[in-house]
Amino acid sequence: MRADHIGQELLSKSIGKPSIGGPFSLITHTSEPFTDKDLLGKWTLMYFGFTNCPDICPEELDKMSEAVDMIGKAEKGGEVTPVFISVDPARDTVEAVRTYISDFHPKMIGLTGDYDAVKGTCKAYRVYFSTPPDAKPGDDYLVDHSIFFYLMDPLGQFVDAFGKNTTAKEVSEKTLDAMSKWEQAGGNKAAGV
Structure with a gap:
């Protein structure tokens, strides 16, 4: 076996890590189709939330945006x-998501879809969410959901999860550490990055 094939094989195994991630097909805030394949070759921080969230989602997206800037600098x-x-597929249209994410990082990708597509994506990423039965676009309600975001590697594999109590500095440090280990293991070459 060639050395680069062995490296890819080692990098594609997630021994001792939860099975998080997988195929999905959603729509971007610019009305383009977007799947899990569009994330391959990139480090990604992923947050699941809703645009009518009064406080937690904006706080977490601000923290995620700050961490992205720290990592880049x-x-x-x-x-x-x-x-x-x-x-929240009933209310979070493409336009609602586009408007919402404009308050956060300029590189942020906003994704939405119909109920089945969102439910399937959440299932693949082990994200809990609950909307009221028969929720309609004009209804006023809150969505109960998991409050953390994921770091995914360029192969689309789970690396770490960051909860509400994790600071932007801790997110950036853990992400930079994961990137360094990835590079030392030959991950960039194996992933074609």
Whole structure:
């Protein structure tokens, strides 16, 4: 076996890590189709929330945006793509998501879709969400959902999860550490980055 094939094989295994991630097909805030394949070759921070969230979602997206900037400015930093995935398909139209993410990082990708597409994506990423039965676009309600965001590597594999109590500095440090280990293991070459 060639050395680069062995490296790719080692990098594609997630021993001792939860099975988080997988195929999905959603729509971007610019009305373009977007799948899990569009994230390959990139480091990604992914947050699942909703645009009518009064406080927690904006706080977490601000923190994620700050971490993305810290990572980009670090001496041995790199680029991380911030992604917001709606868990409120009844109200979070493409336009609502576009308007919402404009308040956060300029590189943020906003994703939405119909209920089944969102539910399937949440299931693949082990994200809990609950909307009221028969929710309609004009209804006023809150969505109960998981409050954390994921770091995914360029192969689309789960690296780490960051909760509400994790600071932007901690997110950036852990992400930079993961990027460094990835590069030392030959990950950039194996992933074609």
